[in-house]
């Protein structure tokens with residue numbers, strides 16, 4: 029067990045992990061988008077997902093500016109609700125959706141169908157029906173069986189051929205958590221370049237007059253901090269395009285490099301800045317196209333986490349403080365793995381702070397745990413919080429905008445938490461808290 033540290037509150041927010049306009053007020057209280065965290069907790073209850081609108085918009089703009097002439101598609105699996113998708117639409121981004129549900133929210137937010145890409149290695153009939161009834165612009169083909177299913181669906185409509193991208197596997201390890209690596213040969217997404225499966229799929233699509241092969245797609249994983257991996261993947265994808273030109277005489281004009289750009293969760297963690305991603309990827313593409321005398325395809329990228337992670341803060345209330353016989357201090361909050369499964373799934377680490385005040389009390393090492401019935405429900409194993417922490421106080425966890433609300437569950441039949449947008453000193457509910465009636469309504473036995 030670590031001993032107590034003599035670390036006073038610094039009164040400063042950790043760099044790079046809180047929303048751009050988050051700050052500590054004169055009395056030490058955390059403010060997000062000009063609204064006090066404790067006011068938000070009082071008004072909307074806890075656990076609470078807070079989303080800073082200005083931060084999301086700023087990230088959208090940064091990616092668009094980094095890819096002039098390219099397409100930036102927000103990967104809505106990271107976080108989807110009507111209010112958020114409206115901001116993304118207004119900022120001129122496209123959208124990556126991967127289920128009928130994500131398409132339904134996109135539709136309600138007024139997203140133009142031609143700016144939508146449908147993804148998924150397991151698209152169901154329901155997903156495809158939703159995509160065709162919405163007339164989504166692009167469908168990303170992920171398996172051989174899908175090619176004929178898509179051709180049949182496309183034939184039953186009255187529109188012209190459906191534009192598709194072929195998802196290829198470049199054989200590049202993203203250098204990230206094993207559960208988030210999708211560019212290697214032994215995983216479930218896409219068609220292998222090395223085995224010839226991608227070439228065969230391309231021939232089949234080219235032979236389907238109801239489908240139009242518009243380009244290729246590749247996504248090597250998520251939370252990737254090394255730009256070189258994207259450049260190597262691009263190299264392999266370009267080789268494929270060049271070979272396809274030789275074998276089939278086609279020149280494709282879209283190249284989608286996926287998302288996966290890392291963000292820091294704690295000060296000092298590596299992350300990728302949109303401008304750096306844009307510069308590296310576009311320079312590599314220009315060089316490769318010149319080398320192969322290939323007309324430069326239009327680039328698409330699909331950031332999810334890098335758009336919304338930093339904009340999000342989760343607020344909890346402390347419901348227990350206990351020193352175990354081992355000496356370890358456990359701080360229990362009123363949420364846990366139902367609103368954030370990431371520590372248990374990916375051993376993710378977070379920045380946390382007391383939201384309502386600064387104190388002269390020393391910090392001490394604590395383990396922040398959730399309320400769920402498993403010892404694995406550890407939100408932050410290595411936190412440092414003031415020794416005078418009291419029950420009922422509000423804790424804020426940074427960088428929870430992506431894959432938190434989106435991955436929330438009803439474990440222990442807790443009600444899923446609301447999402448509140450903050451901007452310019454005002455707060456607005458985007459997603460309400462589930463009610464007990466919501467829970468009971470589904471239970472029809």
Ligand SMILES: Cc1ncc(COP(=O)(O)O)c(C=O)c1O
Pocket residue numbers: 103106124147247249250251286287288289330331332333334430
């Ligand atoms: C096809 C595809 N595109 C984009 C993304 C977004 O990834 P990230 O949120 O890491 O940017 C994902 C998820 O990894 C994905 O599967």
Ligand SMILES: N[C@@H](CCCC[NH3+])C(=O)O
Pocket residue numbers: 105208250251370374430431
């Ligand atoms: N759910 C993962 C990211 C998955 C990426 C989706 N393709 C996370 O929370 O880090």
